[in-house]
Amino acid sequence: MASVEELREFLPRTDCRRCGLTCTEFAASLGRGELTPEDCPVLHEPDFAGYIEALHELLGPAPAAAPAMHIEVEKCNGCGICVTMCEYHLGNCDEARLGRGPRPADKVVFKVVNGAVVVLHQELCTRLVQAAEKCNKCADHCPTGAITLT
Amino acid sequence: MCLFKPTGVQGKVEVGQQSVICTGCGCLCDDLDVAMAGGQLLEVSNVCLWGLSRFFPYKRFHPKKERRRILEPLGRLNGRLQGISYGAALEHAAEILGKARRPLIYGLTNTGSWAQEAALQLARNLKARLEPADLAFKAPYYHSVRKHGLYWAPLEVIRDEADTVLFWGANPLHSCPRHLVRYSVFARGRFTERGVEDRQVAAVDLYRTEVAKFCHLFVQVDPGQELHLLKGIREHLQGSPGPGPAVKGTRRLAGFLSKAEFGVIFFGRGAVYNQGLAVLDELGSLAAHLGEKQPFVLFPLASDFNSGGLYHLLFNELGVPEAPDFGHEGGLLTSAAPGDFDEVDAILVVGADLFWFLPEDQGRALQDRQVPVVSLSPFANRTTSCSQVVFPVALVGLEAAEVAYRMDGLPMVLKKLLPTAWPSDREILLDLMKAV
Ligand code: SF4
Ligand code: SF4
Ligand code: SF4
Ligand code: SF4
Numbered sequence: 001m002a003s004v005e006e007l008r009e010f011l012p013r014t015d016c017r018r019c020g021l022t023c024t025e026f027a028a029s030l031g032r033g034e035l036t037p038e039d040c041p042v043l044h045e046p047d048f049a050g051y052i053e054a055l056h057e058l059l060g061p062a063p064a065a066a067p068a069m070h071i072e073v074e075k076c077n078g079c080g081i082c083v084t085m086c087e088y089h090l091g092n093c094d095e096a097r098l099g100r101g102p103r104p105a106d107k108v109v110f111k112v113v114n115g116a117v118v119v120l121h122q123e124l125c126t127r128l129v130q131a132a133e134k135c136n137k138c139a140d141h142c143p144t145g146a147i148t149l150t
Numbered sequence: 151m152c153l154f155k156p157t158g159v160q161g162k163v164e165v166g167q168q169s170v171i172c173t174g175c176g177c178l179c180d181d182l183d184v185a186m187a188g189g190q191l192l193e194v195s196n197v198c199l200w201g202l203s204r205f206f207p208y209k210r211f212h213p214k215k216e217r218r219r220i221l222e223p224l225g226r227l228n229g230r231l232q233g234i235s236y237g238a239a240l241e242h243a244a245e246i247l248g249k250a251r252r253p254l255i256y257g258l259t260n261t262g263s264w265a266q267e268a269a270l271q272l273a274r275n276l277k278a279r280l281e282p283a284d285l286a287f288k289a290p291y292y293h294s295v296r297k298h299g300l301y302w303a304p305l306e307v308i309r310d311e312a313d314t315v316l317f318w319g320a321n322p323l324h325s326c327p328r329h330l331v332r333y334s335v336f337a338r339g340r341f342t343e344r345g346v347e348d349r350q351v352a353a354v355d356l357y358r359t360e361v362a363k364f365c366h367l368f369v370q371v372d373p374g375q376e377l378h379l380l381k382g383i384r385e386h387l388q389g390s391p392g393p394g395p396a397v398k399g400t401r402r403l404a405g406f407l408s409k410a411e412f413g414v415i416f417f418g419r420g421a422v423y424n425q426g427l428a429v430l431d432e433l434g435s436l437a438a439h440l441g442e443k444q445p446f447v448l449f450p451l452a453s454d455f456n457s458g459g460l461y462h463l464l465f466n467e468l469g470v471p472e473a474p475d476f477g478h479e480g481g482l483l484t485s486a487a488p489g490d491f492d493e494v495d496a497i498l499v500v501g502a503d504l505f506w507f508l509p510e511d512q513g514r515a516l517q518d519r520q521v522p523v524v525s526l527s528p529f530a531n532r533t534t535s536c537s538q539v540v541f542p543v544a545l546v547g548l549e550a551a552e553v554a555y556r557m558d559g560l561p562m563v564l565k566k567l568l569p570t571a572w573p574s575d576r577e578i579l580l581d582l583m584k585a586v
Pocket of ligand 1: 011012013014015016017018019020021022023026039040041042043
């Protein structure tokens with residue numbers, strides 16, 4: 001499955017909010033299967049011919065996998081605690097581990113964009129590879145209870 | 151023209167800026183990454199929701215209520231605010247301020263240091279009183295520092311070394327959301343490599359807040375109990391608990407603090423809500439006592455982004471971090487308590503929303519007396535709607551370069567990232583100075 005970053009490449013990236021979201025949030029919703037490429041009105045404009053098809057190709061024919069991590073954007077205040085507490089980031093992203101925001105080039109599970117957490121590479125989350133004792137750190141430490149893991 | 155609502159920008163993101171500084175609060179987070187196209191802002195990474203409102207006029211707290219940007223200078227004609235030219239606004243404002251007998255310059259904690267300097271100069275010229283928006287919060291603290299001679303440390307040192315953190319009347323998740331993750335609770339530092347596991351965290355507040363979720367000890371007090379609690383803690387630490395019942399939590403808090411090898415008390419506005427001077431005196435005395443054996447810092451959690459810069463300036467120029475009154479007969483008078491507004495007959499508001507802060511009766515009294523208000527603000531707010539003259543200004547650190555002091559006193563250079571049609575606070579204050 002394509003990552004949010006790859007999906008975002010094929011969105012207008014103008015954050016015009018006509019879909020009610022920013023482009024990054026829209027891409028995340030695409031990845032979770034909650035929206036389809038057709039839901040972005042801008043992509044129907046002639047300038048973006050071919051983008052909808054490209055997105056469908058990226059998303060693949062199978063229905064999107066059941067969401068394993070859900071962020072309630074309304075609750076999230078962008079404090080970034082989850083980003084720093086994340087088990088994957090602890091070993092793989094120095095900036096996040098120390099408490100700062102990840103650099104743009106860092107490959108991270110999620111980061112804060114426009115004041116709320118956006119999942120970028122869910123495939124990196126250690127829950128997917130751990131068999132027993134599943135990691136729960138992000139949800140456990142979120143002070144607003146914005147993260148649900150299933 | 152609205153700068154912040156991209157509608158027709160198409161194609162790829164043109165420019166990215168890394169490590170941009172956020173002016174959302176006194177943390178001045180310096181790790182924001184910004185994407186822009188066609189002179190418009192698209193996306194800001196790593197900024198918390200509170201800071202986001204500095205970059206975009208909308209707030210996701212209230213998606214329906216956009217904070218309207220003020221587009222042109224406004225003047226009140228026949229009771230209504232109407233667009234006027236910059237020259238006319240200057241003239242009108244200069245007349246109001248020049249005529250006043252007891253003018254007040256209010257706010258300044260949410261603007262850059264250069265603008266603060268200009269405002270102080272203008273206050274001298276006008277023989278005005280200058281009042282920082284958070285005087286009631288900061289002045290008792292400086293008083294306590296002078297009395298007790300307290301230990302001080304920059305945020306990075308606190309992050310690296312503090313193992314005991316107490317929040318007193320503070321909810322950092324609201325006033326400076328990333329403070330917890332960058333410095334005080336979750337950050338992993340040099341000697342605090344395991345982050346939150348290497349720290350003991352406690353909080354004292356009137357209400358149970360989200361902070362309780364990560365506190366090992368949360369003491370909820372009733373209004374008015376703070377002083378009693380603080381005295382009790384100090385007596386316990388000195389090994390001589392006084393007679394009579396102690397406030398619930400006294401013993402546990404004393405035990406918590408006594409285990410510190412490097413401690414910090416972060417206090418917020420809740421600490422000065424009731425008997426602020428006395429509470430800060432006790433907090434200072436407690437920190438001084440604890441600081442005899444190991445480093446112990448008393449730290450104001452400033453939510454306004456350049457509160458530090460303003461007191462730094464006042465201290466440098468006047469020798470006291472208090473509100474100066476240049477109009478006082480018999481020479482300069484400074485005061486640590488917010489003045490009453492009864493005498494004031496004209497107000498210039500910069501970098502603050504006066505009418506949002508004022509108790510309703512005081513605000514109404516000002517309006518009943520028809521005290522003219524001149525305000526400088528990027529967004530429409532309560533103060534601008536009560537003003538005679540309104541100047542729209544560039545957003546500091548986004549549309550105007552400036553300098554600001556982080557809450558621990560570190561000066562930081564804010565860059566201009568976007569073009570703008572609006573002048574900065576400083577430019578308008580300098581023009582006003584010429585016009586008066
Ligand atoms: S409507 Fe399309 S272009 Fe506009 S924000 Fe949503 S995804 Fe982006
Ligand atoms: S569950 Fe996944 S995303 Fe959450 S902290 Fe663990 S590794 Fe990180
Ligand atoms: S999901 Fe929770 S922990 Fe993460 S940024 Fe949002 S509020 Fe903070
Ligand atoms: S904590 Fe303060 S400075 Fe940091 S991003 Fe949030 S509002 Fe901005």
